[in-house]
Amino acid sequence: MMKNSLMRNVPENYNPYVSSDDYKSKKRVLIDKKATNSTVEYLESYSDLFDKLNITDGMTLSFHHHLRNGDFVFNAVCQEIKNRGLKNMKLAPSSIFPNNQCLVELIESGAVTDIYTDYANGPVAECISKGKLKGEFLMHTHGGRPMVIESGAIKIDVAILGVPTVDKKGNGTGKIGKSACGSLGYAESDVTYAKKVVFVTDNLVDTLDDYQLDGKYCDYVLKVDAIGDPNGIVSGTTKITKDPVGLKIARMTAKLLDEFGVIKDGVSMQTGAGGTSLAVAHYVKNIMQERGIKGSFASGGITGYFTDMLEEGLFEELYDVQCFDLKAVQSTLKNTTHHVMSGSRYANCFDDNVVDKLDFVILGATEIDTSFNVNVTTDSHGKIMGGSGGHSDTAHGANITVITTNLIKSHMPIIKESVTTVTTPGADVDVLVTERGIAINPLRTDLIEKVKDSKLPIVTIEKLLETAHEITGVPQKIERSKEAVGYVVYRDGTVIDTIYKID
Amino acid sequence: MKRGTAGTLESNDAMIMVKESDGLKITITSIVYDFFHEQIENVIRETLKEEGLTNVEVICNDKGALDYTIKARLLTAISRMEEEK
Numbered sequence: 001m002m003k004n005s006l007m008r009n010v011p012e013n014y015n016p017y018v019s020s021d022d023y024k025s026k027k028r029v030l031i032d033k034k035a036t037n038s039t040v041e042y043l044e045s046y047s048d049l050f051d052k053l054n055i056t057d058g059m060t061l062s063f064h065h066h067l068r069n070g071d072f073v074f075n076a077v078c079q080e081i082k083n084r085g086l087k088n089m090k091l092a093p094s095s096i097f098p099n100n101q102c103l104v105e106l107i108e109s110g111a112v113t114d115i116y117t118d119y120a121n122g123p124v125a126e127c128i129s130k131g132k133l134k135g136e137f138l139m140h141t142h143g144g145r146p147m148v149i150e151s152g153a154i155k156i157d158v159a160i161l162g163v164p165t166v167d168k169k170g171n172g173t174g175k176i177g178k179s180a181c182g183s184l185g186y187a188e189s190d191v192t193y194a195k196k197v198v199f200v201t202d203n204l205v206d207t208l209d210d211y212q213l214d215g216k217y218c219d220y221v222l223k224v225d226a227i228g229d230p231n232g233i234v235s236g237t238t239k240i241t242k243d244p245v246g247l248k249i250a251r252m253t254a255k256l257l258d259e260f261g262v263i264k265d266g267v268s269m270q271t272g273a274g275g276t277s278l279a280v281a282h283y284v285k286n287i288m289q290e291r292g293i294k295g296s297f298a299s300g301g302i303t304g305y306f307t308d309m310l311e312e313g314l315f316e317e318l319y320d321v322q323c324f325d326l327k328a329v330q331s332t333l334k335n336t337t338h339h340v341m342s343g344s345r346y347a348n349c350f351d352d353n354v355v356d357k358l359d360f361v362i363l364g365a366t367e368i369d370t371s372f373n374v375n376v377t378t379d380s381h382g383k384i385m386g387g388s389g390g391h392s393d394t395a396h397g398a399n400i401t402v403i404t405t406n407l408i409k410s411h412m413p414i415i416k417e418s419v420t421t422v423t424t425p426g427a428d429v430d431v432l433v434t435e436r437g438i439a440i441n442p443l444r445t446d447l448i449e450k451v452k453d454s455k456l457p458i459v460t461i462e463k464l465l466e467t468a469h470e471i472t473g474v475p476q477k478i479e480r481s482k483e484a485v486g487y488v489v490y491r492d493g494t495v496i497d498t499i500y501k502i503d
Numbered sequence: 504m505k506r507g508t509a510g511t512l513e514s515n516d517a518m519i520m521v522k523e524s525d526g527l528k529i530t531i532t533s534i535v536y537d538f539f540h541e542q543i544e545n546v547i548r549e550t551l552k553e554e555g556l557t558n559v560e561v562i563c564n565d566k567g568a569l570d571y572t573i574k575a576r577l578l579t580a581i582s583r584m585e586e587e588k
Contacts, residue, residue, distance in 0.1 A: 381537065410514050410567025411535045471569060475538035 070232025098122030137486030143347025170218030182323025241275030254283030347393035355397025372426030507583030
């Protein structure tokens with residue numbers, strides 16, 4: 001065991017995290033792209049898929065999570081692994097959701113021993129937290145995943161990808177079909193670098209003019225009745241919070257961004273799909289409309305709120321790696337300036353990526369500490385309940401990274417002296433906005449200077465911690481296991497923190 | 504046996520039941536048990552002391568309530584117990 005630069009434990013056989021811009025001293029590594037085909041072969045069933053592709057013990061299979069909590073493909077493959085009694089399988093889904101519960105049994109039996117993912121929530125996350133996975137568990141970022149795939153750090157034997165519509169050349173799109181999910185950004189690296197690629201679809205058409213996934217890399221197509229449940233794929237609408245505390249935080253955030261001087265012509269931004277994040281977008285939108293400001297682009301997981309802003313002319317373009325709601329899916333079809341993009345284009349540190357061009361990003365936190373490190377991977381017991389997704393990618397890329405959160409949630413102060421698990425390093429987190437005050441990272445002397453005469457309640461993060469403790473009391477220290485169950489891998493491939501076992 | 508209940512199981516609240524007993528007994532379940540059970544127990548003990556109650560059983564099901572909420576719920580539960588004929 002050694003310590004990385006944040007004093008977190010890293011085992012000897014992994015590279016320790018150094019700094020968020022250390023990737024600049026490294027060279028991009030690219031393995032050969034997979035072989036191309038002029039024709040595709042059709043499969044009869046998942047069983048036929050395993051036969052034709054000769055899927056055997058110990059292979060690595062990959063998946064995307066664009067069908068989210070409605071996905072049928074990942075679960076069907078898990079069922080086939082179980083039926084065949086395969087062992088030591090390695091799975092690389094871009095995220096794991098509560099509906100992937102069937103994986104728990106495979107982990108416990110040793111059918112699946114290694115998992116690489118960007119986010120995990122629900123029964124599978126809990127099972128891994130309890131130390132049931134026998135092999136390696138690595139949690140990447142949405143930008144780090146394409147990087148470890150293109151560099152060959154993770155070698156995919158077969159990518160099995162749900163694709164809402166596929167044509168006879170094997171070209172794929174998520175924009176149309178009964179299981180439409182919009183962008184298929186997280187699948188693009190798998191399509192380009194896996195040894196073999198299978199598209200599973202419930203809508204086969206003759207030809208597609210507009211497609212995101214290139215048929216030349218597609219080896220096989222499996223037509224099934226349904227690749228997912230539309231109700232779980234996208235939520236109908238994502239809405240602004242009605243919570244007065246969330247709205248107060250959002251108003252303060254928009255005012256602060258305005259005082260920083262970033263809400264001006266050409267502004268680019270990203271927010272999450274949470275209610276408070278969308279409320280920030282709402283107040284920023286009001287300022288833009290009042291002053292006739294036209295922004296350049298918004299990016300990320302796209303919601304209907306941003307497609308409305310695009311249609312109202314408040315942004316020139318949207319860059320979309322993943323659609324969060326139905327309105328966003330529909331917009332990918334009708335708005336030519338709503339671009340779908342790959343996970344690599346979105347956030348790979350070695351690519352000409354979109355996050356580096358962001359003026360500001362609004363993000364959440366499960367915990368934040370007095371060094372501004374953020375945890376969105378585990379709860380305060382250390383149980384896995386999330387993961388970076390694009391958190392640490394956007395935090396590094398954006399010029400200003402703002403964390404918005406309630407100071408206290410259900411008796412727990414969100415600010416800690418030291419976070420349970422580091423997802424995003426404090427050096428990339430610039431501002432914390434809570435209902436009881438704003439703290440700016442002392443490293444950002446430029447931002448502090450800009451708001452030195454502000455009437456906003458700007459205090460130190462230590463003062464916010466003190467305020468929280470006055471209300472909640474100081475939490476008792478808990479004993480934590482020293483047994484590692486997995487690692488948080490930063491976007492450059494280094495280990496930023498260890499995830500420990502819980503009871 | 505007289506008893507009284509107050510509170511809800513909504514987050515940031517607690518449901519508290521008090522009943523007559525031979526001695527003092529406090530049972531706490533909480534979503535923040537590992538971090539705040541000592542503090543919750545102290546609030547309950549202090550409040551019982553202020554009310555001069557020694558022979559009661561208190562069952563607290565906490566969903567992340569702050570100290571003043573715990574105290575308010577407990578006082579209401581006590582007064583409901585005492586109203587019971």
